[in-house]
Amino acid sequence: xxxxxxxxxxxxxxxxxxxxxxxxxxxxxxxxxxxxxxxxxxxxxxxxxxxxxxxxxxxxxxxxxxxxxxxxxxxxxxxxxxxxxxxxxxxxxxxxxxxxxxxxxxxxxxxxxxxxxxxxxxxxxxxxxxxxxxxxxxxxxxxxxxxxxxxxxxxxxxxxxxxxxxxxxxxxxxxxxxxxxxxxxxxxxxxxxxxxxxxxxxxxxxxxxxxxxxxxxxxxxxxxxxxxxxxxxxxxxxxxxxxxxxxxxxxxxxxxxxxxxxxxxxxxxxxxxxxxxxxxxxxxxxxxxxxxxxxxxxxxxxxxxxxxxxxxxxxxxxxxxxxxxxxxxxxxxxxxxxxxxxxxxxxxxxxxxxxxxxxxxxxxxxxxxxxxxxxxxxxxxxxxxxxxxxxxxxxxxxxxxxxxxxxxxxxxxxxxxxxxxxxxxxxxxxxxxxxxxxxxxxxxxxxxxxxxxxxxxxxxxxxxxxxxxxxxxxxxxxxxxxxxxxxxxxxxxxxxxxxxxxxxxxxxxxxxxxxxxxxxxxxxxxxxxxxxxxxxxxxxxxxxxxxxxxxxxxxxxxxxxxxxxxxxxxxxxxxxxxxxxxxxxxxxxxxxxxxxxxxxxxxxxxxxxxxxxxxxxxxxxxxxxxxxxxxxxxxxxxxxxxxxxxxxxxxxxxxxxxxxxxxxxxxxxxxxxxxxxxxxxxxxxxxxxxxxxxxxxxxxxxxxxxxxxxxxxxxxxxxxxxxxxxxxxxxxxxxxxxxxxxxxxxxxxxxxxxxxxxxxxxxxxxxxxxxxxxxxxxxxxxxxxxxxxxxxxxxxxxxxxxxxxxxxxxxxxxxxxxxxxxxxxxxxxxxxxxxxxxxxxxxxxxxxxxxxxxxxxxxxxxxxxxxxxxxxxxxxxxxxxxxxxxxxxxxxxxxxxxxxxxxxxx
DNA sequence: CTCGCGTACGCGAAT
Numbered sequence: 001x002x003x004x005x006x007x008x009x010x011x012x013x014x015x016x017x018x019x020x021x022x023x024x025x026x027x028x029x030x031x032x033x034x035x036x037x038x039x040x041x042x043x044x045x046x047x048x049x050x051x052x053x054x055x056x057x058x059x060x061x062x063x064x065x066x067x068x069x070x071x072x073x074x075x076x077x078x079x080x081x082x083x084x085x086x087x088x089x090x091x092x093x094x095x096x097x098x099x100x101x102x103x104x105x106x107x108x109x110x111x112x113x114x115x116x117x118x119x120x121x122x123x124x125x126x127x128x129x130x131x132x133x134x135x136x137x138x139x140x141x142x143x144x145x146x147x148x149x150x151x152x153x154x155x156x157x158x159x160x161x162x163x164x165x166x167x168x169x170x171x172x173x174x175x176x177x178x179x180x181x182x183x184x185x186x187x188x189x190x191x192x193x194x195x196x197x198x199x200x201x202x203x204x205x206x207x208x209x210x211x212x213x214x215x216x217x218x219x220x221x222x223x224x225x226x227x228x229x230x231x232x233x234x235x236x237x238x239x240x241x242x243x244x245x246x247x248x249x250x251x252x253x254x255x256x257x258x259x260x261x262x263x264x265x266x267x268x269x270x271x272x273x274x275x276x277x278x279x280x281x282x283x284x285x286x287x288x289x290x291x292x293x294x295x296x297x298x299x300x301x302x303x304x305x306x307x308x309x310x311x312x313x314x315x316x317x318x319x320x321x322x323x324x325x326x327x328x329x330x331x332x333x334x335x336x337x338x339x340x341x342x343x344x345x346x347x348x349x350x351x352x353x354x355x356x357x358x359x360x361x362x363x364x365x366x367x368x369x370x371x372x373x374x375x376x377x378x379x380x381x382x383x384x385x386x387x388x389x390x391x392x393x394x395x396x397x398x399x400x401x402x403x404x405x406x407x408x409x410x411x412x413x414x415x416x417x418x419x420x421x422x423x424x425x426x427x428x429x430x431x432x433x434x435x436x437x438x439x440x441x442x443x444x445x446x447x448x449x450x451x452x453x454x455x456x457x458x459x460x461x462x463x464x465x466x467x468x469x470x471x472x473x474x475x476x477x478x479x480x481x482x483x484x485x486x487x488x489x490x491x492x493x494x495x496x497x498x499x500x501x502x503x504x505x506x507x508x509x510x511x512x513x514x515x516x517x518x519x520x521x522x523x524x525x526x527x528x529x530x531x532x533x534x535x536x537x538x539x540x541x542x543x544x545x546x547x548x549x550x551x552x553x554x555x556x557x558x559x560x561x562x563x564x565x566x567x568x569x570x571x572x573x574x575x576x577x578x579x580x581x582x583x584x585x586x587x588x589x590x591x592x593x594x595x596x597x598x599x600x601x602x603x604x605x606x607x608x609x610x611x612x613x614x615x616x617x618x619x620x621x622x623x624x625x626x627x628x629x630x631x632x633x634x635x636x637x638x639x640x641x642x643x644x645x646x647x648x649x650x651x652x653x654x655x656x657x658x659x660x661x662x663x664x665x666x667x668x669x670x671x672x673x674x675x676x677x678x679x680x681x682x683x684x685x686x687x688x689x690x691x692x693x694x695x696x697x698x699x700x701x702x703x704x705x706x707x708x709x710x711x712x713x714x715x716x717x718x719x720x721x722x723x724x725x726x727x728x729x730x731x732x733x734x735x736x737x738x739x740x741x742x743x744x745x746x747x748x749x750x751x752x753x754x755x756x757x758x759x760x761x762x763x764x765x766x767x768x769x770x771x772x773x774x775x776x777x778x779x780x781x782x783x784x785x786x787x788x789x790x791x792x793x794x795x796x797x798x799x800x801x802x803x804x805x806x807x808x809x810x811x812x813x814x815x816x817x818x819x820x821x822x823x824x825x826x827x828x829x830x831x832x833x834x835x836x837x838x839x840x841x842x843x844x845x846x847x848x849x850x851x852x853x854x855x856x857x858x859x860x861x862x863x864x865x866x867x868x869x870x871x872x873x874x875x876x877x878x879x880x881x882x883x884x885x886x887x888x889x890x891x892x893x894x895x896x897x898x899x900x901x902x903x904x905x906x
Numbered sequence: 907c908t909c910g911c912g913t914a915c916g917c918g919a920a921t
Contacts, residue, residue, distance in 0.1 A: 018919040025920070045919065071921075080918060102913070125907035223908055232913060239914095283908095307915045315913095340910035 003063040003077060004089075005030035008039060010057065013049040026052040030061050042066065043078040048085055050314060054321035055087060062086040064202065065268055082268040082306070084313050086203055088320040092390045095207025095240040098315050102233045104336035105329035106358055107343055108319065110350060113501040115494055118651040123155045124166065125222045128173045128282060129210065132220050133194040133476065135181060136211060137425025141174050147424075154624040157632025158655045166628075173222055176285030176298045191215075195476050197447070197460050198244040201397045202269060205316055208460075209241040215249065216274040217241035224283035226294030230302055231279075238277035240312045242304045246273025251455045270306050277304050323387075326380050331359030353505050367504060370516050375504050378672055381703035382496045388698030392488035396447075397454045408438045408822070409486040412451075414471060416480045428464070431471045431481040437826075440484055442466045443611020448473045451482040460487060495649030499676035502654075507679060514549045521549040521719045530571050534749070537564045539721045544568040544662070544685045545575065550678075552713050552720030553687040556746050557737070557877035558728025558847065565664055565687050566595035572660050573601070573639050580656075581642040582677040583664035584695075587845065589642050590614040592664055596640070605638035607647055624652070645669060649676035656680060663687065665845075666709035670695045674708040686712070691741040692874050693844055725749035728847055730756045732776035733876070733883050736904045740897065741873045758881045761810060761849060768808035773801065773884060779905035780886045786858045789821035794886055798854050799831040801884050805850050816848035818875050820865045824856050840875045851879035855887030861895050869897050876901075 009029040015022055026049040028042050042063050044051055055061070064084045066077040079085055100108040127148045134144035149156070149167045156166050193212045200206065211218040217238045225231055230238075249272040284298045322329060331338065331347070338344050338360040351358035354375060355366040366372065392409065405412045414431035422428055429448060440446055442463050449458035461475035463484070473481060504512070513519040523546045530541035537560060543551040545568070553568075555561030569592075572579050581596075583589045586608060593604055594617070606613055606620040613621050620642070622635055635641065635656065645663070647653060661681035666674060667688030673695065678684040690710035697704045713720050724745050726734060731754035738746035748754035757776070759766040772778055780801060784793030802815055812834040819825050820840055828837045836848065853875050857866065865871065876883060885905045892898040 014920090016920045020918060023919055043920085047914090067918085069919095076921095078919075103910090119907075121909095122907045129907090221907085232911090236913090305915060309914095311914045335912050337911040342909050 001065055001068075003030070003032065003040065003042065003066060005032040005037060005040070005061060006035035007055055007057050007059045007061050008035075010052050010055050013052050024049045028052075028055065028061065030063075034060075041076065042085075043076065044085060045078060045080050047310070047314065048079050051085060051087065051317060054318055056321070056325070059321065059324055060088050060090065062089045062202075082270045084203075084270065084310060085317065086313065086320075087317040088324050089202070089204040090390065090394055091204055091320040091323055091387065092199070092206045092393050093204060093316045093319050095205065095237055097319060098205070098240050098312060099233045099237045101315055101319050101329075102236045102334070104331055104341065104343075105318075105322075105333040106331040106336065106347055106360075107341075109329050110343055110346055112494070112497055113350065113505075114346070114498060116498040116649065116651050116654050118155060118158055118655055120159050120161065121222070123152055123159060124169055127152050127166065127170050128177075128222045129220060131170060131174050132177055132210065134425060135174070135177055136192050136194045137476070139425050141171075141178055145170050145174055151625045153626045153628045154622070154631040154635070154652055157628030157630070158635075158652065160632075161628065163628055172286040173282035176282040177220070177280065179285065180280065180299050193477055195460070196241075197458065198241060198248075199393060199396065199454050200244045200247055201394075201454060202247050203243060203313060203316060204320060205240065205244060206393065207240060207244070209238075209245075212241070212245065213278070215245060216276050216278065217245065218278045218280060220280045220282065222282050224287055225279075225281040225300070226284065226287060226296060228295045228300070230277075230281075230300045234279045235277065235302055235308070236312060236315070238279060238302075239304050239308045240316075242273045242277055243269075243309050243312055246270060246309070248455060249273070270309055273304060273309055275304055276301055323383070326383050328356055330357045350505065367509075368516070371504055371512065374516070375500065377703055378500050379497070381699070381701040382493055382500065382672065384699035384701045385496070385697060385704070386490055386493045389488045389490050389493060391698075392486070396485060401451075404483075404485075405436065409440075411436060411438050411440060411471070411484045412482070414482050414484070416482060417470070419478050419481075421478075422474070426474050426476060427478045429461070429473045429475060429479065429481040431473075433466075433468060433471050435468050438484075438486075440466065440486060441611070443609065445487050445489070446473065447485040447487050448475055448479065448481055449483050449485070450480045453483065453485050492646060495646060495676060496670065496672040499649050499679065500672045503672075503675040503679045517715060521547065521551075521716055523547055523551075523719075528571075530567055531564070534560065534723075534725060536721055536723045536725065537567070540564050540723060541568045541571055543719070543721055544660075545571050547683055547685065547719075549683060550712065550719060551685045552709065552716070553685065554713060554720055554722040555687055555689055556691065556723065556726060556742055557689070557873075558726035559723035559746075560725075560727055560749075561687055561689075561723060562591055562595045562664070564723060565592055565662060566599050566601070568685065569596060569640060569662055570599060570601050572662070573603075577659035578638075578657075579640045580648070580658040580661040580677060580681055581640055581664075582645050582648055582661060584645055584668045584673065585665065585845075586612040586614070586644055588665045589644055590617045591845075593617055593620060593642055601640075603638070604640045604642055605634060607635065607641060607643040607653065612644070645673050645676045648680060653680060658682070660684065667692055667707050668695050668844075669707050669709070670697065670704040671706075671708040671711070672704075691870055693841055693870055694868070696841070727753055728880055729877060730754060730776045730881055733879050733881075736777075736901060737873050737877050740869075740900070756881050758805075758808070758810065758850065760881065761814065764809040766808070770804055773804055773882070776881065777883045777905050778885070779889070779902060780884060781889045782886060784858060784888070786856055789823035789856065790827045791824060791854070791856045791858065792827060794854050794856060794888075795824065795827045795831055798828060798852050798886050801852050801886065802832055802835055805882070810850055814849035815852070816843065816846075816850070816878060817852045817854065818843050818878065819854040819856060820871065821856055824854055828854065840871050843878055844874050847878045847880060849880045850882040850884075851875075852884045852886060855885070855892060857891045858888040859891055861891055861898060866895070866898070872897065872901060 011027040013026040130148040247269040250269040348363040352362035352364035447453045448461040457479040459475040461473040465472040526542040526546040531538040540553045658681035661684040666686035667690045782797030817837040
């Protein structure tokens with residue numbers, strides 16, 4: 001039984017006399033059905049009354065297994081016994097966050113701000129954890145140590161350690177684990193799972209247990225603990241896993257009861273939770289035994305009672321409630337004792353700089369008001385992004401298998417065809433696909449499951465092969481591979497938060513002056529000629545080289561942005577600068593390297609994952625495993641380092657510094673995303689086009705959709721230059737975009753560019769084309785009708801247009817079809833299997849000789865997709881020689897900009 | 907991932 005609704009009233013707790021003595025209670029009124037139902041009152045007893053401290057009207061509340069009682073003809077609900085209350089169940093709290101909050105609520109907050117530091121205990125801990133997993137899978141200790149130390153080569157090198165030293169440290173821990181595993185208490189029949197990913201719908205919680213043995217959580221800690229009892233926060237972490245394991249157990253028991261046909265009593269999830277947790281303190285084995293050394297056994301068991309389980313739920317609730325209004329914890333929320341805290345300095349510095357209330361007090365001078373306002377605005381916006389990621393988790397259980405099949409974040413209905421245990425104890429799982437499309441790519445981390453990623457058999461794994469016939473995934477444990485889901489990751493949000501922290505709280509004030517309009521950007525005059533046949537490109541290079549703070553290069557479609565960027569990087573290198581080359585996407589980073597290569601420059605180190613980096617750029621990729629000195633040396637001495645902005649926000653790049661950061665696609669980057677790269681350097685150059693698509697964010701928060709590039713170019717037009725000669729489009733095609741988006745400044749670079757025609761392509765004859773398609777730009781109104789996000793009649797018309805070009809001799813490879821919606825893209829793909837069909841957003845960055853655009857809409861232009869005119873700019877400027885617009889002229893005419901577009905095209 | 911202090915602890919209930 002569960003009751004769920006929106007809180008409409010929370011009464012103050014009061015003490016009442018009961019037949020058993022005095023008790024505290026608190027009454028909460030909720031409206032079920034997301035606030036639409038009749039108000040119901042729930043009485044929270046005892047410790048649950050603390051919920052009143054943070055529960056506010058408007059929050060969602062779930063009450064599980066409440067006691068029901070009739071009073072004066074009304075059903076009343078109360079929370080006692082095995083019932084639990086969950087605040088904002090859709091907010092997924094991570095178990096490690098519960099752990100941090102228990103230590104100190106403010107530590108939970110600080111972890112979010114500055115999580116990306118590289119520290120030896122952290123690297124060592126990760127290696128020990130990996131070795132632990134290997135040992136559970138039956139691998140030899142020495143082999144596991146060697147391999148895992150090698151894997152961590154770069155991090156070890158960046159910390160200035162040697163592989164032998166780390167291997168020696170890790171060996172002590174590994175021996176302790178091995179000794180414990182070999183104790184007689186463990187038998188062949190022991191059931192182990194390592195790295196078990198748990199996602200809880202019921203409690204709004206997620207996490208990864210290091211190991212689960214006979215259904216009970218085992219947590220590995222690479223520290224020492226010579227007390228008899230495990231540390232409290234360690235117990236809390238293990239208990240949180242126990243809570244979620246109990247939920248799974250209760251689910252499978254009730255499924256079993258249904259199968260057996262007895263509707264009989266099943267256990268509540270709290271009852272079904274394992275009653276013992278184990279903490280393994282591996283450093284204990286290395287502590288010298290003396291009179292005072294205490295209890296040196298590495299393994300410490302503790303019992304998990306319902307009180308501890310519910311304490312975890314209440315702690316989780318306090319976090320979810322605080323996140324509901326994006327508050328900042330002060331440390332007073334729990335009885336933290338600051339004088340013992342290792343984070344006290346950081347805590348005081350952050351509260352000092354942001355002028356926050358904190359139990360530890362403040363130190364240092366607050367950053368100016370405008371910076372604080374900026375910090376708070378962006379912090380909030382990034383947290384909104386985090387909640388959007390959480391919504392993706394919720395879809396794992398909210399969507400029916402049919403809905404999931406239609407979602408591009410999953411591949412369902414796979415047919416398992418085999419599994420093999422690999423040499424390292426991992427499993428290779430194979431399945432046959434259904435040919436459905438999804439955004440899952442080879443190399444991605446995914447949730448592999450037997451069909452249900454939340455309550456079924458599920459493992460995190462890596463996609464090794466993804467072809468129509470065969471899907472191959474590697475995981476730690478075997479399972480029947482029937483479904484793959486994109487694993488919603490918070491890493492991007494974490495890194496944006498880190499970038500914001502570093503940029504505002506750790507940079508000296510002078511560096512921030514230009515970002516906050518306190519000083520105009522300065523330039524040194526440069527008279528050297530870098531590019532002699534294009535005035536604006538040359539000027540862009542001069543600005544970049546002469547910039548003392550930053551320079552902005554505005555590059556409309558086809559203006560040779562990447563060429564200029566490469567030339568500029570070479571000019572900076574020639575001056576002796578160490579350059580960071582970055583962009584939002586891997587594709588743009590690789591394109592920039594390619595342009596450098598074309599200009600004969602190859603002293604480049606590319607940082608990124610193997611799957612992210614294009615095949616022909618792998619030769620520049622930094623090997624992150626192997627000899628630590630070599631790995632770190634290669635990165636540290638490279639003249640040009642290329643990486644995506646997300647990688648710049650990671651630990652490896654945080655150790656690096658540069659003279660200049662050159663950032664491409666800057667118009668598609670959020671401000672914190674840009675800062676992730678620019679805070680690593682003294683100066684920066686942003687290259688982009690704010691008249692093309694803005695940053696993609698999941699939440700609809702406007703704070704993040706305006707790029708730093710756009711803000712700076714508006715504030716300091718003199719710090720920028722626009723590349724005004726385009727090498728892509730015929731005169732007729734570029735005219736509308738130039739007028740509408742670039743003040744008429746954009747013009748063809750040469751007469752040949754301006755005059756290009758479709759019959760310039762070999763074997764194409766204009767005479768073969770129907771009359772209405774002979775002009776460089778044409779408009780076709782097929783008189784179709786929109787159903788959902790598709791328009792089948794329009795798709796037919798597009799196919800007909802494409803067919804006409806094909807018949808006139810245009811190769812399929814030279815034709816691109818663009819539509820605003822994925823659904824229409826799918827509709828078009830069915831008709832046009834050999835032509836590139838994609839959404840506007842995904843076509844950005846590429847071009848074709850012939851582009852056909854399908855607008856889908858009939859009647860009126862509805863939906864946000866049409867509101868952003870920059871999307872038209874992108875769609876129309878992909879074409880070189882011919883552009884055909886297919887749509888409903890009346891619908892398009894309802895909007896002035898689209899209307900002018902139709903007039904121009906006809 | 908480390909280091910430090912404190913933290914939970916049965917059942918049932920009033921108007």
